[in-house]
Amino acid sequence: MSWITIAVAKGRLEEEVVKILKIAGHAQIIESNSRKLIFEDEINKIKYLVVKPVDVATYVERGVADLGIAGKDILLEQEKDVYELMDLELGKCIFAAAGFPNTVIDREEPLRIATKYPNITMKYFQDRQKIELIHLNGSVELAPIVGLSHIIVDLVETGSTLKANGLVILEEMIPISARVVSNRVSYRFHYGRIQQFLDDVKKGKSAYARNY
Numbered sequence: 162m163s164w165i166t167i168a169v170a171k172g173r174l175e176e177e178v179v180k181i182l183k184i185a186g187h188a189q190i191i192e193s194n195s196r197k198l199i200f201e202d203e204i205n206k207i208k209y210l211v212v213k214p215v216d217v218a219t220y221v222e223r224g225v226a227d228l229g230i231a232g233k234d235i236l237l238e239q240e241k242d243v244y245e246l247m248d249l250e251l252g253k254c255i256f257a258a259a260g261f262p263n264t265v266i267d268r269e270e271p272l273r274i275a276t277k278y279p280n281i282t283m284k285y286f287q288d289r290q291k292i293e294l295i296h297l298n299g300s301v302e303l304a305p306i307v308g309l310s311h312i313i314v315d316l317v318e319t320g321s322t323l324k325a326n327g328l329v330i331l332e333e334m335i336p337i338s339a340r341v342v343s344n345r346v347s348y349r350f351h352y353g354r355i356q357q358f359l360d361d362v363k364k365g366k367s368a369y370a371r372n373y
Contacts, residue, residue: 164206165351165358168226170214174252174339178230180373181249185365187358207358218243218342227347228355233337234316238278244348247341247359249366256281256334259323260305260312266331268311275304276314285314285334302326 169178175193182188190200191209200209210226217231218241229243232252236245256278258266266272271291276282279296286292295310302322304310316337317323317330341359348355 162206163351163354164208165227165347165354166208166210166225168210168212168217168220168229168231170217170229170231170339171211172214174214174230174232175211177251177369177373178249178339181251181362181365181369183365184368185361187361187365215239221342221344224344224346227344227351228358229342230339231342233335233340234278234281236340236342237335238280240280241342242345243342244345245340245342246348246355247362249339249341249362250370251339253336253338254316254318255336256285256314257317257330258312258314258332258334259302259317259328259330261327262329264305264312264331266312272312273310274312274314275301275310277301278314281335282314302328 169175179188179191179193187205187207188209190202198211210220212220214231214235217229218236218239220226221229221243222241267290271293273293273295274282275295275297277297279294282294295304297304301313301315304313305328306326312331320330323329343355
């Protein structure tokens, strides 16, 4: 049996993803508190790479990893050439346009939008109206408050940060969750192994949903 390599995103999704994989009979060797970045499962012949979320799709697209698990937000923003195989339904949140209450989105003059996700924002609004993108790397909620933008586009989970800053969701855009993706060549050459892994993960996902 040949080896396959799976890139797992560290951070907020890691704990839940690893739980599902372990319930599915995989990833028993991954130690979440370890500083190790590579774990090798000799029994199932799977190598796990623990990488930053923004890098998962790059490892998969380049063929360093056969499979990867990352958020849909990253996949949409980066537009990597990979197959999306499964929605794990973890880390659910939404892309939303947010601003002060009663802020008008559809307007004649260009709409100034602050965001960490310029590609997603541009595609969403490009056929709708003229926009001026302001690319920020953090604390986008500050932009409307100080007059830098009319609105923001960002991931929203609970909405508590928006509320704390006097902002509200003006428009829900795209639902987001963790996805399993595959390298295109790997999917062809390791089809049987990948399908077996996906079947195992489906069972693990169902058991996780019942118990957590």
